[in-house]
Amino acid sequence: MTKFSLALRPYLASLLCVFALVFVAAACGNDKGKVEGVNMLYGTTGKVWKTAKETDAAGDKVKQTDAQQEESLHVFSNNTYTMTGAAGAVQGKFAFDQGAKTLTLTPDGAGTSNTFNVETLTEKKLTLVGTSGAKLMLEAE
Structure with missing residues (x-):
């Protein structure tokens, strides 16, 4: 079980980084729907x-x-x-x-x-x- 977990660790870290980048890009780059004051x-x-x-x-x-x-x-x-x-x-x-x-x-x-x-x-x-x-x-x- 330990060997299996260690083998997946680099893939999980990469997958987590991709999700984090997508979330940050979506949060920062899209103003659609944002209506501020007059x-x-x-x-x-x-x-x-x-x-x-x-x-x-x-x-x-x-x-x-x-x-x-x-x-x-x-x-x-x-x-x-x-x-x-x-x-x-x-x-x-x-x-x-x-x-x-x-x-x-x-x-x-x-x-x-x-x-x-x-x-x-x-x-x-x-x-x-x-x-x-x-x-x-x-x-x-």
């Missing part, structure tokens, strides 16, 4: 968000055009925002509901608003999910 949207006074990746409702990556890559979302601490791109700028107000994990953008002068589910909100990452299931992953500039 101040993560705008920092101290304002923050600029740029598109990092976009997926369609099926989860397939959407190729960004050059114009889309230049678009940005500026979010300010006074609950206003400005979206800039090749077509110009759109300004409006936003409302963030941390409990419901939603972000509502209402352009100035518009009678309708757009509400997104917030899948991730940290200091550096923002993932918005549309009603179709399409996702927009943004990174803080």
